[in-house]
Amino acid sequence: MIPEIGHFALLLCLPIALMLATIPLLGAVRGNRLWMNAAPIMAAGQWLFLLISFCCLSSAFLTDDFSVKLVAMHSNSKLPGYFKFSALWGNHEGSLLLWVFILSSWTLAVACFSRQLPDDIRARVLSVLGMISLGFLAFVIFTSNPFERLLLNPVAEGRDLNPLLQDIGLIIHPPMLYIGYVGFAVAFAFAITALMTEKLDAAWARWSRPWTNIAWAFLTVGIALGSWWAYYELGWGGWWFWDPVENASFMPWLAGTALVHSLAATEKRGVFRSWTLLLAILAFSLSLLGTFLVRSGILVSVHAFASDPTRGIFILALLVIVIGSSLLLYALKAPAMRSAVRFNGISRETLLLANNALLTVALATVLLGTLFPLFMKALNAGSYSVGPPYFNSMFIPIMIPVLILMGIAPYIHWKQTRISSVQIRPWVFSLSAAILFSVIGTIYMSSHYDHDFSWAAALTIALSTWITVTTGIHLILKSSHQEGIISGMKRLAPSYWGMCIAHFGIAITALGIGLTSVYSEQRDVRMEVGQSISLGSYRYQLVDIRGIEGANYRSTQATINVYMAEAAGSSDKTIAVLLPEKRLYYATKNVMTEAAIDPRLTRDLYVALGEQLDDGVWAMRIHVKPFVRCIWLGTLFMALGGVIAVADKRYRKALLSSKPKTLESVNSAASATASVDVLALNPTNENN
Amino acid sequence: MKKHPLLMVFYFLASFFASVCMANEGKNLSLLTAEPLVNVEIASELLKFENELERKMYYQLIQDLRCPKCQNQNLADSDAPIANDLRNEIYQLVKEGYTSSEVEKYMETRYGQFVRYAPAVSSATAVLWMLPAALIILGLFIILGILKRNRSFANDFGKDFDDGFHDDKNQHTFDRKSAEDVDRRVTELLHSSSEDQQ
């Protein structure tokens, strides 16, 4: 019964989404206030019914209702409860339901937190979100019904969740990723609204920025979680494979990163308007493209869902309608969005332009590399693979100038900066620090890991130091205040803090990527119980191999004690006990390698159990991965920065003071709304 | 006095770095005593190499070549029997003194260009390898074009462009902590610190 309720609730969403997609929009066009104001209610209704639907499916999973096909295919009664719950989105149908549910949650959030928006703008934004929702609801209902029953051949036991997905990483990675992906729909809806109304001003940018930032922050965390999960779960010690599905999530991130920056320029200075719109459309379009690539089965990936081609055709049609019409709208309406604002060659606008250009080229490169094999197939030109060696050799050189610019841009003023007024001392200082740290750091690392002097490592450390020191100096200079630095820091705007923290995060991530790529060590060894071997500065001793029983698997577990290497006799202090496993899952008969990791900020020791070579003799793969933790640590800073920036007063004020009452809010509201009423973009402005 | 902020940053970073250096289990207290790697005992290694160069080459090759059977995995990461066979073959080739590009060529003639994660440069893959550079150049021209157009619109930088967006003066009254404002204060500060020196 419960699955039927869920299915019914899902079906009910379709007409609601249809109404949401049309009525408020018509209301906005005809000036009917009642129709416009119906939007939030419909958004709430849609959310409520999807919530019911989602809960019903969850309950089917949690109560092992194997008469539901999805549960029978992807769950098992022996599965621990939290994995039963996450099994919901470990498959195509369920994850799509999650996708739509998250979209409706974003829609509801927009309805709730956009009261300060003019009624017609809010109505249009919600309508656009309703249209997207309509398309995806139709997709779920007509091609991928998660509530399908197995009426003819009921089964007593489910087939179990893919063991790779039985992991904490899978519980949180997809929701985070989807919240990010789908969140770009809000920026997209704002962009479409701007195109429809031909109105794009500072206020518009101020409305879009918080939504974009939050979506971006979630996407950042989502991607990082995916990378972390792949690192410890796949047992290969890799953290990024440039797999098509990874790229599918990375491309919207690149577009979103460019968008965050170009929105800043649009808000502050009114420049790049048309470009900002294109990026907003692009970020969401790439999310949809990713959805298509993952679910259509058109390409081969480790992560792709099992799929059938008819679904692919359906998403493709959806893609054509959503992206095609928005790009067409863009092409027709963008001339009205020309920026009338000019800026000097030496200005922050120019640097942000360079940042956007580089990010766009990086994006185009990833897109090209991902789709190149498909192009060649379509042309019957043979089978090609494009993988890590290509992407690394292309992507890294494009990113280096981005990192350099990051230390320059904050010091350059908006609009124009006279060369004579540019202070070069912070840069000279930062550059010296970068060189100093780079030399010391590289020499230290190279001697510690017995590696030749590495220019790549030197460059990495130099760039990270450069970003950190330039950002730090700027922060300190900016917070200097009569009452001391601390009170000066307290007065800094959250959006500025957000920027500094996010840039610091980039520095950390870059450091992690560079150092772990250069200094990682890997050895395949054979070990006998009792035997110990030295690798690097560590000694590994295989103490024991034994069988253990898990909830739904049987496992062979090795116990490896790690000691410091050179103090063989003197210090028997154990640094870590590693317990790598090889698991055999009962239901799927899959053998999984569970690597054991001893994590530190400065290095990971990573051991994966291989095959049994002889009685009591096992193959092992041992990795030492310096600074690999920094990669994910940095992304946390990035996301934190993105969220902190949203706390900025000017977004909150805009929210609270649609009808200003106090003198202070009159001022701020004046800056927020002046441009809406008076300075709304006027095509004739262009010619001044 | 004005130099304090810079020094603080420096000390902060220096101490951070020093702590990172020392964090390695308190073994290497200074750069001078940094111990070089003790290599793994040869006997327990599954694959034996003449030298470090050979080892690097082998591991790089199995990273950069794709397992023909698998979903999308390189030879290093795949558990498929064919991946194991190909790893062994590459190991033999490396031992026989083949260079990296020779090994790649060897695999390509048997399994097709499909196994190369970095497709060989050819007329077919020219777009793949050239487009990013071409786009960078195009982007450069576009930026230069925009700047040039801006200059032709306003040669006189003294005059404010009336663009409807808050300019410096208005901003000042609205929000004292605006970016422009602070940027100006930064400049002032730096000026005064350089005056201090003189």
Place this chain on the structure above:
Amino acid sequence: MMHDRIKLFIPLLIFFLLVAVFFLLQNRMVTGEYDPSELPSALIGKKVPEFSLTTLGDDTVVKTRDDLVGKAALLNVWATWCISCRVEHAYLNQLAERGITVYGLNYKDDRLEANRWLERLGNPYQFNLFDSEGILGLHLGVYGAPETYVLDRKGVIRYRHVGVLNQNIWESKVLPLGLNW
């Protein structure tokens, strides 16, 4: 001005180009022409690599590439550990009865087991090359079993099929090659 407006259509054009590619491939997937995991042989149009292997039946008889030349033929890669090969075997028997030349490449297998398999299930092969180390397999670019190579009269590889060979494949892929069987 007009020139500027045209530029705004570039994203749309690129998008439609992508859609065209996707649509083409999706369509080919539906009709079965495109399978993302299928890998064409790198040796199409080339002669079978040189080899020197004993036969499965008799370890004193050595065969070389020249023994495959003369007639259009199939070279079927199989092994007793391969479950799909068993499915395929009946169809190979049928082909052999129809007078089609089938050579076998016994791939990474056990000689005794393989001979027993042929005794039990019938032997469609003119002779079997015994490749216990997978050496010829490697040179051929074999990545699993079963695989079937279609050779023309000169011993040139014209087509490779990965997976089970059946009547459908025979009619849609092998016969159109126009070889003189």
